[in-house]
Amino acid sequence: MEKFNAKLAVPARERGKLAPIRMSHVVIGTNPENYEAMVEWYLTYFEGEIAYANDDVAFIGFDEEHHRVAIAAIPGLVRPPANSTGVNHFAFTYNDLDELLATYVRLKKEGIEPYWPILHGPTTSLYYKDPDQNRVEILCDNLKGEELLEFFTSGAFDENFMGIIFDPDDWIEQRKNGVSAEELTSRDKLPEGKTAWDMFRD
Structure with missing residues (x-):
């Protein structure tokens, strides 16, 4: 592509x-x-509330929108193969790094941990998988x-x-020790001998 x-x-x-x-x-x-299980996961993930639910669909809200996410129970669905084309993930933004790391701590206490913490550069991002293995990103700019x-x-x-993979727990300790968000999110170069794809997790 040009x-x-x-x-x-x-x-x-x-x-x-x-x-x-x-x-x-x-x-x-x-x-x-x-x-x-899916409804409970998204309620926990987003600190959400149910705007409406029955045995077939649940509307979940966590901001000014009536519902930002809906979960629909549809008989006969199967998961696509891991190497399928289509939507890769959805992403949602927090105000700053401290909010993002605080959310990481809250979710970790609930047994929900990211499979891919990465400093993209423009954003710091945490990628998670829901019970159906859909990918959901939370980030800060x-x-x-x-x-x-x-x-x-x-x-x-x-x-x-x-980007560069990072350790959220290490960053939390560094923030407690006075390291600024700007210092933490100033992206390093790739380790010697590594390519961008070595930083990818799926």
Whole structure:
């Protein structure tokens, strides 16, 4: 694919286009026998509340939207093979690194741990899998505006588009010891002999 220079996207409506005003919700289908486990997992994951539920569907809200996630019990569903095309994951944003790490601690106490903690550069991200093995990311932004443009034009993303794996527990200790969020999220170069794909977990 042709490489494009990095730029800050202008919202479509500011360009005179009639685009959606926001993303509304995600609906996840599951087998009826796993329905309750899925609902409980997402309630825990998002500190959510049920806006409406019956034996077939649950609407879960955690922000200003009536429901941001819905779980639907659909008979006969099967999981796709691991190497299937399609949606890879959904992502949700926290205000800052401390909120993200606090959520990591809360979820860990509930037995929910990330399979892939990674400092992408523009974001710090924690990837999880729900009981059906759907991937869900929580993140915080590290760079915005001109700082983000500088990162993309520096060549760092060309060299390593994936990021650097990190240890959330180590970062928590470093924050307690006074290391700033900016220091922690300043991305190092790839270890010698490693490629971006060596940082990938699935």
